[in-house]
Amino acid sequence: RQLESDLHEAFAAGCLELHYQPLVDVDSNAIVGVEALMRWNHPERGWVSPAVFIPIAETCGLIVPMGKWLLETACAQAALWPGVTLAVNVSPAQFRDGDFARFVGETLESTGLAPSRLELEITEGMLLDESHKPLETLQALKAHGVRIAMDDFGTGYSSLGYLRSFPFDKIKIDRSFVGILETDPNAAAIVRSVVALGRSLGMVTTAEGVETREQLAFLADERCDQAQGYYLARPQDPLRLTALLGTWP
Ligand code: G
Ligand code: G
Ligand code: G
Ligand code: MN
Numbered sequence: 343r344q345l346e347s348d349l350h351e352a353f354a355a356g357c358l359e360l361h362y363q364p365l366v367d368v369d370s371n372a373i374v375g376v377e378a379l380m381r382w383n384h385p386e387r388g389w390v391s392p393a394v395f396i397p398i399a400e401t402c403g404l405i406v407p408m409g410k411w412l413l414e415t416a417c418a419q420a421a422l423w424p425g426v427t428l429a430v431n432v433s434p435a436q437f438r439d440g441d442f443a444r445f446v447g448e449t450l451e452s453t454g455l456a457p458s459r460l461e462l463e464i465t466e467g468m469l470l471d472e473s474h475k476p477l478e479t480l481q482a483l484k485a486h487g488v489r490i491a492m493d494d495f496g497t498g499y500s501s502l503g504y505l506r507s508f509p510f511d512k513i514k515i516d517r518s519f520v521g522i523l524e525t526d527p528n529a530a531a532i533v534r535s536v537v538a539l540g541r542s543l544g545m546v547t548t549a550e551g552v553e554t555r556e557q558l559a560f561l562a563d564e565r566c567d568q569a570q571g572y573y574l575a576r577p578q579d580p581l582r583l584t585a586l587l588g589t590w591p
C-alpha cells in the first residue's frame with residue numbers, strides 16, 4: 343500500500359530508470375541486442391525489483407502510463423544505438439490491453455525505430471489468458487513488423503503447442519537452467535534440446551543468466567545463437583551502455 347503510493351510518486355517525479363543489458367552473439371561475440379529492464383531506486387528501501395513493483399503497477403492501473411513511458415523511452419534510446427535490437431518485457435496487463443498493438447505501431451513511428459529492431463518478450467502464462475485473444479494480439483504486433491520472443495522458456499507450462507500455434511521468432515531459455523549447466527546433467531540435456539528445437543523451428547535461441555565461461559562454452563558447443571548474463575555484461579544505464587557499445591569487446 344505504502345509501496346503503491348511511493349511508486350505513483352516515483353513515476354510522477356521521473357525517478358524510474360531504464361537500464362539495458364546486452365545480448366551477445368555466441369559465435370562472433372558482437373553485441374546484437376539489448377534488453378530494457380526497469381529500475382527503481384526507492385529513497386528508503388534502496389533498489390526495488392521490477393518483479394515486486396510491476397505487479398503492483400498492474401493492480402493499481404499505473405502499468406498503462408508506465409508501460410507507455412517505458413516503450414517510448416526505450417525505442418527513442420535504441421534508435422540512437424544502430425545495429426542492435428531492443429527487447430522489451432511486456433506485462434500481462436499491457437498485453438491484455440486492446441490498444442497495445444496500435445500503441446506499439448504509433449511508438450515505432452514517433453521514435454523512428456525500425457520495427458524489425460523491436461522484440462517484445464512475452465511469457466507463456468500470458469497466452470493462457472482467456473479474457474482476450476492472445477493470437478490476434480500477436481498477429482497484430484507481427485503485422486507491424488516487430489519480433490516476438492518467448493521469455494523464461496521452461497518455467498511455465500512449456501507447452502510445445504505454443505511454439506507451433508503462436509508466431510514466435512525467438513526462445514529465451516530461462517536462467518534457472520543455464521545457471522546449473524555445469525552441475526546438473528538434466529539441465530544440460532534440456533538446454534541442448536531447446537536449442538535444437540529452436541533451430542529446427544527456425545527460431546533464434548538466447549540463453550539467459552550466463553554467469554561463467556564454462557556456461558558460455560557449453561552454449562557455443564551446442565550452437566545456441568545468443569547469450570545474456572552477468573559473465574558478458576550487467577544491465578546498465580544508457581550512458582554506460584553507450585560507452586560499452588563503443589569499446590566492446
Ligand atoms: O531486472 P530484474 O532481474 O530485476 O527483473 C525482474 C523481473 O522483472 C524480470 O522477470 C523482468 O522480466 C521483469 N522486468 C524488468 N523490467 C521490466 C519492464 O520494464 N517491464 C516488465 N513488464 N517487466 C520487467
Ligand atoms: O524475466 P526476465 O528474463 O526478463 O528477467 C531478466 C532478469 O535477469 C533481469 O532482472 C536481469 O537483471 C537478470 N539477469 C541478467 N543476467 C543475469 C545473470 O547472469 N544472473 C542472474 N541471476 N540474473 C541475471
Ligand atoms: O549488480 P550491478 O553490477 O548491476 O550493480 C551495479 C550498481 O547498480 C549497484 O551498486 C546498484 O547500486 C545499481 N543497481 C542498479 N539496478 C540495480 C538492481 O536492480 N539491483 C541491484 N542490486 N543494484 C542495482
Ligand atoms: Mn526478459
Ligand code: NA
Nearest residue numbers: 493494514550
Ligand atoms: Na527471462
